[in-house]
Amino acid sequence: MKHAYDIYSDRCPTRAVLDRIADKWALLILDRLGEDRARFNALKREIEGISQKVLSQTLKALERDGLISRKAFPTVPVTVEYALTPLGHKLTEAVSALAHWAEANMDAIHKAQAAYDQRVR
Amino acid sequence: MKHAYDIYSDRCPTRAVLDRIADKWALLILDRLGEDRARFNALKREIEGISQKVLSQTLKALERDGLISRKAFPTVPVTVEYALTPLGHKLTEAVSALAHWAEANMDAIHKAQAAYDQRVR
DNA sequence: CGGGATCCTCAGGGATACTG
DNA sequence: CAGTATCCCTGAGGATCCCG
Numbered sequence: 001m002k003h004a005y006d007i008y009s010d011r012c013p014t015r016a017v018l019d020r021i022a023d024k025w026a027l028l029i030l031d032r033l034g035e036d037r038a039r040f041n042a043l044k045r046e047i048e049g050i051s052q053k054v055l056s057q058t059l060k061a062l063e064r065d066g067l068i069s070r071k072a073f074p075t076v077p078v079t080v081e082y083a084l085t086p087l088g089h090k091l092t093e094a095v096s097a098l099a100h101w102a103e104a105n106m107d108a109i110h111k112a113q114a115a116y117d118q119r120v121r
Numbered sequence: 122m123k124h125a126y127d128i129y130s131d132r133c134p135t136r137a138v139l140d141r142i143a144d145k146w147a148l149l150i151l152d153r154l155g156e157d158r159a160r161f162n163a164l165k166r167e168i169e170g171i172s173q174k175v176l177s178q179t180l181k182a183l184e185r186d187g188l189i190s191r192k193a194f195p196t197v198p199v200t201v202e203y204a205l206t207p208l209g210h211k212l213t214e215a216v217s218a219l220a221h222w223a224e225a226n227m228d229a230i231h232k233a234q235a236a237y238d239q240r241v242r
Numbered sequence: 243c244g245g246g247a248t249c250c251t252c253a254g255g256g257a258t259a260c261t262g
Numbered sequence: 263c264a265g266t267a268t269c270c271c272t273g274a275g276g277a278t279c280c281c282g
Contacts, residue, residue, distance in 0.1 A: 005224040006224070007152075007220055007223065008149065008167055018149075018219075019145050024139055032129075048130055048131035053255070053266090054254085057255090065230050066229060066230055077262090077264075078262080078263060078265090079264090090226070094219045102128065102135035102138035106126050106138070108208055112185065112186055113186060116184065162243065173244085174275065174276075200244090201245085
């Protein structure tokens, strides 16, 4: 066998991980950090619409899973930098592809939606 | 410019689309349909833990966005098949990579979590 | 078989205020 | 600056029943 895990099984621990990364905010954070490391407020500013609570929560979860690293500098006031870990880097391609897919295909999506609404309504 | 859309902007229509595909259940459905077309109850059976309500909702949303197609056969009782559209097919690689990433890296994730819990307490 | 309609809950996440 | 702590609320989603 390749490995003992099965994402289709609801009791598999991979499900919990998928639940964390298959999330709008997590993907945007990972995508942003895939470009370059960033500080807390920079992330908050650039990822429009995210609340500091959700940002904080998500960063902590991603750090716990080993996808991102947190480095604090003893300046005054404190400076904190978030970056992808090597493990997190393995995900960048998939993350970027998913996050930016909508941008590249929005016109086709609009047409599909219009056609669907025509048919159904 | 490449295109007029920006996923980092909260008012961009791509955000709504991302919200739909950056979802645990949507990714599992897309991944499953990436292997082969499937019927409603087959999806419900194979994607363990999904409720028929969420399955139904998600399928409808994905169909509206043009990612999957629904074909009903006038048998008794009715037979319905879901499959990826060409548009949906463009996403399969990214979806598969994300969905199965946890399976391939679960050991590293476990270690990261253990180390984190040790550090934090 | 492939769903639609209801009811209900509970936890995800927004808003606000405070701190090292 | 980079968060933590509370309060509060709504809407995602589970459970159940029903139907063409």
